[in-house]
Amino acid sequence: MSDNVLHHIPALRAYARSLCGRQEDPDDLVQETLLRAIEHADKYQPGTHMRAWLFTIMRNRFYTNVRKSARERTGSEDCVSDKPISQATQEWHLRHQEMWDQLGRIPVHYREAIVLVSVLGESYIRAAEILDCDIGTIKSRVNRARTMLKRALEPEF
Structure with missing residues (x-):
């Protein structure tokens, strides 16, 4: 390291x-x-x-x-400069944005765990150290966050 x-x-x-x-x-x-x-x-x-x-x-x-x-x-909430001027038309950008929007909607303790482990590649042990909780809690939070994101992003049939 x-x-x-x-x-x-x-x-x-x-x-x-x-x-x-x-x-x-x-x-x-x-x-x-x-x-x-x-x-x-x-x-x-x-x-x-x-x-x-x-x-x-x-x-x-x-x-x-x-x-x-x-x-x-x-x-800042009323500031016009924070608003995008034009929307991107690429589907990948929209899907990426949708994923980040959904990630922002899940509870913060789940979001922190999944970002540390799945996005940043931290080990469960290291994530547990960073978030000051047990490794089992991290595993549970990551699993629940993945389930929440999957449900939110998959189209219903």
């Missing part, structure tokens, strides 16, 4: 997108995570899993931001 933070940026971006959805800019969350990691570099223990450490920082930063934004209401 590499202790070079730069190797983990693509995974951090993917995890940030799963946490933020359309609410915030995921790159801002990645930047905040990296800043926190630099500020607290003395707390990192060489030989431990850098990626799990960074994911934990990101998750904690995200929930701190959520609590803070609940107190600070802005006019």
Whole structure:
């Protein structure tokens, strides 16, 4: 496992997108995570899993931001600049968007587990460390999330 933070940026971006959805800019969350990691570099223990450490920082930063934004209401929901100018016409883009929309609708504890394991390729053990729960809980959450997504995305016959 590499202790070079730069190797983990693509995974951090993917995890940030799963946490933020359309609410915030995921790159801002990645930047905040990296800043926190630099500020607290003395707390990192060489030989431990850098990626799990960074994911934990990101998750904690995200929930701190959520609590803070609940107190600070802005006019971002009414902002016209957040609206797309034109819709993409490619079917693959629409299916991809539909999948992310459905992913955003499942409960957050299921979404975090499936993104860590299925999208980012984390092991169940590492995901359990990041989310601070038992490995059996992670397996159950991933299975339930897959079932929810499958039901939501498959056409009914």
